[in-house]
Amino acid sequence: MDEQLLAGPDGEPCLRFDAPVSRGTLRALVAERQRQLAAAGLGEQGTVALRMPPSAEFVAVLLAAWRAGARAVLLDHRLTAAEVDRAVSRLRPRVLVELADGRPRFRSLPAAPPDPEAVAGPATSHHHALIQLSSGSTGPSKVIGRTAGDLLRELDCYARLPEFPARGERTVLLSSTVHVLGLVGGLLHALHAGVELVVPQRMTPAGILTSVADGAAPTTVIGVPFHAELLAAAAAPPQLPQLRRMVVAGELIRPGLPAAFRERYGVPLGTMYGMTETGVIATDLTGRHHPALQPVHGMELSLSAGELHITRAHSPYLGPTDPTRWSDGSLHTRDAALLDAGTGRVTVLGRRDSQISIGGLKVDLNEVEQTLTGLPGVVEAVVVFADGAIEAYAATADGASRAPSERDGAAEQLRELLGRELAGYKLPRRLHVMPQLPRTATGKLLRDVAALRRQVDATR
Template identity: 60%
Template structure:
């Protein structure tokens, strides 16, 4: 496999054979994926060739558009790579979306074809499925109007999803950033992948980086704490767990985990990590809980893989960042958005992340403070909802928390078995000034999450999930 192009200098499209050069090349016998059993590169190339013929027979050509609505599976991997080998633009739809959500997404991207399962085996707690898929033409679909290879949707945790597009050069540039991270998995290592391969962390940081770097990607047979640890224990090579903070919290609750000498670290991204989680995870497993900050628009932006800078992160290679008016902004050559979008998200070559941040000019470290819109005024007094949420989430009575402002400060919580609203309110009163305290507390069995595992922060969705909301 050849080295990736320097992420700072990609200005022209990659050659048509970029999938072969950057993702599929390598020794035939090298195991690159492990699901029910090992899959070597020769077998993967054969599966990609089969799917390429199926897509071409259906009518997909260079410059065409196809949407994949498939669960994590060999079929998903092979179909994605096959579509790219044909030169098509691929839109990824999470297989857990409802048909109504899928129809809306397909209308937005105008895909000419959609690949969907006709048969899926494997329960929902399994990390992968066995899939038989079909290719269906869409009469209203259109060829690609842009040179982008990949179209994704933002998580939708704070509202409507945005349509985000990236070129093949963008993806290879991100692979170069990963290659320059000394503590990220490299050739000969293993990654136990918990993050969805439809979304940017699991797709690029997991699947594409694994194929490019020669890292064996392991899909657990069960996405439970026991199943995840069993997947780690199956191999002797240095192993990293890659997921979201929810997975770290799950593993940190294991009372007596087995010895795992091959476990090097766990890396999480997607949302802020609760302060209690890194020390709890390290106490359980004796390895660091690394964190990454990224966005669907760019992929990985900054990291702290050793846990030494937490809660700060260091910008990855080629990332030009600045903080203006309290907001983190990142230089980009062009807008990543397709169709109508908020024009304030990208201006004058800078992506506005909508994340509040602090930037240490001396060390270069960035500290993500929460969403910019979490800064509100109550009776003329400034309140940071992220501070309120972190304080409440750190209470021993609380297992999950999200705080929003919907006319007044409201908290949506999941509690430990023996906790009550009265005990939580008393604890909050000890920790927060009166003007910062939630005026309403809603207790749920579990907070709603997006398909990527992020806690939903949209007020309307939270109200709908809360029992007996007035």
């Protein structure tokens, strides 16, 4: 901790949330929070759950837990009390830390024996430093453990990327620090590499652009495709000579977004592919090879029946290992992909389970979704298969200003346009135009059919 994340001159700026935080201030804050965690009953190899919004206090408590030799469970601060109770019951932390009136509140929880279905995980000598829940965009969250070695390996991968922020530069972080891109690619890399991390107070185009403009150092913006869509649509953005690039990850981007972003800001929209289980897997930070990505240092990829597999000696999942997710030293991503034997680059095509059969004819839902997203006016789309039929949900640039009856007409127009691009058996039986599509806490498009249908009902 002291060598990898906290080292540096006392006066060096390292964090900016609502106010700047120097390295010396952060070190003092970490030491104080470490004493408070110990007073609350957290010992070495104990477990602390953090339910805190992005803040200097979140960073201090997380680093204090690791400095004490404990494991940290990260819970999104937007979870309801009932969801937090379920997570606590499942993961059994010794201390729960929440933010109240800008200060951390330490709550000691009853001691409980290790739960082999949760934190303890499969028999292994590895000590998990970090426990995360997967995004849950397609179903219940999985419990994923990562060791200190895992995190150091990922930080080394970022350090080897010449286009990624380096000492003396700035990162404007839009992704959640609870999830892997924002946590490791944003927060931990910034502390490790001597990069100032800035988190905007308002996640609006104006708030984000103001955060970029407020510093003179070369600046990289890190977020999800939704954030890039917001910025690409911003009206008359200011001149930003310090902006180097934006980097997005989390889901496939629509085909025209990189060009639209470059046209608006004159810098590339880089892309990354990763998973909570492994962190960053492959990148194209220059935007020159999109949609192909170059695997990061040491990442071994292979294909099995068109599915991307990643070599990994141990299962990242806590509890009994699901052989459909990890087996025989391979992590099964459930993503379809192509591997270029000449360059080693990987092109991720989308979910492996997107292949369905309609009347004996094969349909790739990824193809339908990408085609729908590419239609004029469509900014985002989700295509699912439910009750024996294809359903599509789309948000358009002017969707928020349309009445429900007008959205029905827009849906028919989109279906007609889609029919010019795709065979009839590939067309959605139902197509809904909505003001916006529901997303997970990490900004990923939600693909749960029941939730999508509830959103349609709510918009009416």
